[in-house]
Amino acid sequence: MAENILILAPAPFDATPPDHGMLLKTLRERRFIADTLEINGALHYHPGEAFMTLITFLGCSPMIATGGKHNGEQSCHIAIEGPSAEPHFLAGDNLKIPRCPYCGHRYDDWQAVVNAWRAAPYAKMTCAECGETLSATQLRWRKCAGFGRLFIKVWGIFESEAVPSPNLLSLLESCSGTEWQHFYIRHN
Numbered sequence: 468m469a470e471n472i473l474i475l476a477p478a479p480f481d482a483t484p485p486d487h488g489m490l491l492k493t494l495r496e497r498r499f500i501a502d503t504l505e506i507n508g509a510l511h512y513h514p515g516e517a518f519m520t521l522i523t524f525l526g527c528s529p530m531i532a533t534g535g536k537h538n539g540e541q542s543c544h545i546a547i548e549g550p551s552a553e554p555h556f557l558a559g560d561n562l563k564i565p566r567c568p569y570c571g572h573r574y575d576d577w578q579a580v581v582n583a584w585r586a587a588p589y590a591k592m593t594c595a596e597c598g599e600t601l602s603a604t605q606l607r608w609r610k611c612a613g614f615g616r617l618f619i620k621v622w623g624i625f626e627s628e629a630v631p632s633p634n635l636l637s638l639l640e641s642c643s644g645t646e647w648q649h650f651y652i653r654h655n
């Protein structure tokens with residue numbers, strides 16, 4: 468079954484990520500998440516009662532059972548992954564070819580770019596077309612991939628169907644001391 472996931476991550480990718488326990492406590496207190504469920508041996512959370520006010524749906528809002536009042540199959544659930552010691556690259560089957568933010572050069576060889584980044588996440592590269600020095604993390608990934616050491620994953624959100632509300636972003640910012648970005652991945 469296809470998975471559609473909205474992902475939130477501290478920005479920039481090398482910002483010090485918040486403590487997992489503290490983030491969890493804040494998201495619980497603010498009712499973004501509620502009770503736990505186990506999926507493939509990992510701890511996930513049902514959306515809390517304030518979930519629909521912290522995520523802004525751009526079209527029709529789907530029916531999402533919140534506050535732990537769920538029956539049977541539930542497509543919307545949340546997990547917090549990290550912080551990990553090293554940053555990771557996350558992408559899915561919806562990946563779009565990234566472009567240089569300066570000249571728009573198309574990185575058809577993005578896999579080689581990501582492999583080089585994995586080997587040296589803090590190194591810079593030189594754009595083959597315009598010669599600007601930049602990090603692979605600065606390419607225009609068009610909200611279909613991202614980098615980081617900690618990710619909040621919200622399953623059941625389709626690409627560009629919903630965005631984090633300003634309230635959620637400021638909540639995350641205040642508990643981490645850094646800005647946050649979001650992107651969407653899909654596993655077919």
Ligand SMILES: [Zn+2]
Nearest residue numbers: 567570594597
């Ligand atoms: Zn360029």
